[in-house]
Amino acid sequence: MSWRSVRGSRKRKMDFELDLNRDPPLVREEEEEEEEGGPSRHQQHHHHQQEPQTPIVDVDAIDDDVVESSPRSFAQAKSNADERRRVRRRTTIVDLDSEDGTGGVPQNQTIINGDLYVNLANNSSSASENAKKTPEPPKEPEAPKEPVFNCPICMSPLVEEMSTRCGHIFCKNCIRAAISAQAKCPTCRKKVTKNSLIRVFLPATS
Structure with a gap:
């Protein structure tokens, strides 16, 4: 039996004994490359050293809470926050028990996107209409009807x-x-x- 046939039988046996949980056998591949005239292990070692290494990031050194800003950008951010607070405070309270049916907003005023607008065209006519209207006396509650x-x-x-x-x-x-x-x-x-x-x-x- 020649050396090549023994080597071929070893290679076939090695294929059957493959364990996926282990790293691949690099040593045998390097030996095969040396025999075929490929690069030696020493040359490959130098080749691996030339690859760029990934930089190590220190997570503890990074502080996300601190933000550097100029005085001008800080003042602008503060004014934007104040403006947002003012817009939120500009809410209208609606009185559901008010006598006029508008829910607390006069008829000559309209609310659009939280802003109050006065309608000047209907201002004089609505005042005369409100004077003509008299509040109705509250109705007595009716007794519940008995079932039929x-x-x-x-x-x-x-x-x-x-x-x-x-x-x-x-x-x-x-x-x-x-x-x-x-x-x-x-x-x-x-x-x-x-x-x-x-x-x-x-x-x-x-």
Whole structure:
């Protein structure tokens, strides 16, 4: 067996024993290059030293909180911040309980983007209209209406209310007629008899 055939068999065995968790075997590649007349390890070492090294950044040395600025730029930034605060403070409070329906803003004034504008064209006419208007007296609150119960069969107000065992309420005559036609509740189709009906007294709707 010649040297090349042994070397070829070693190379084949090495391919099968490849471990992806380890670094590649650089030593064997360098030996192969030396045998073929390639650059030596010493020459490659000098070649690697010529590559530019990445500068090391000291994170602790950088201070992000300090900003250098000139007195002029500082004064300009301060005035911009003051202007923004003034714009934020220029809000309009709307009184929902005010007597005129404008919500606290007179009718001759308009608010656009937080700025108050006076409409001079309608100024005299709106004053005369406001003088003509008289405040209406507050209305007395109406008593809540009592509920109206209708029979699901005849669709009219209930007369002599009767309830089934399942809890559905009908007029006495309507439910008796429905039970005589078929012995089931008209709403849920459960079995019902005339003897199982219960008299119910609902609040008066007069």
